[in-house]
């Protein structure tokens with residue numbers, strides 16, 4: 542009798558687990574995916590994804606530079622009096638130090654986008670720290686100063702990011718809207734950005750393609766030429782990420 546009851550209880554528990562475990566695992570995977578890629582996630586370290594919505598300014602950001610075509614982008618930004626933020630890779634800065642210095646001299650903000658642009662999920666915390674630390678050193682040696690902002694390659698954070706950010710004094714920056722300028726047409730990039738852009742928006746575009754030499758960024762350049770005048774017509778100003786986070790009103 543007691544055996545029978547035990548068997549019955551076991552069967553009930555197994556049936557119950559069969560029902561509740563998959564959703565728990567799925568929910569866990571969902572939380573992890575959000576932590577890794579969610580634009581507002583703080584799970585793997587402090588991060589921002591938008592500025593003050595009461596402030597009529599947007600922050601245009603460019604990842605993966607500097608590249609050989611970055612000076613063309615600087616010309617367009619100059620034409621519209623726009624300040625921007627460049628999340629550069631250390632290895633690109635060592636390849637093109639004069640262009641990195643040109644970006645700095647034009648008054649734009651520079652952030653750390655890692656050294657080798659790795660996909661950091663499943664990487665050891667020491668690897669993540671060392672890659673960003675190598676880039677910080679390159680910025681110090683090339684520009685005389687190290688960034689206080691960083692953006693994760695592919696927007697992917699992982700275990701070890703929080704510790705790395707604390708040790709290197711880096712605040713994470715995601716985005717309000719990403720242009721997908723490495724795969725869409727200039728028109729589609731414009732539409733995505735212009736649909737989303739309003740007070741406090743952080744826009745993510747690219748002036749490079751990972752650590753590739755001589756990347757083709759014509760779509761990004763064309764998109765920026767269309768986006769800047771349209772946003773100016775809407776009464777929006779262009780500020781760096783640091784400015785948009787701490788607006789002077």
Ligand SMILES: [Zn+2]
Pocket residue numbers: 604605654658693694695751
């Ligand atoms: Zn990138």
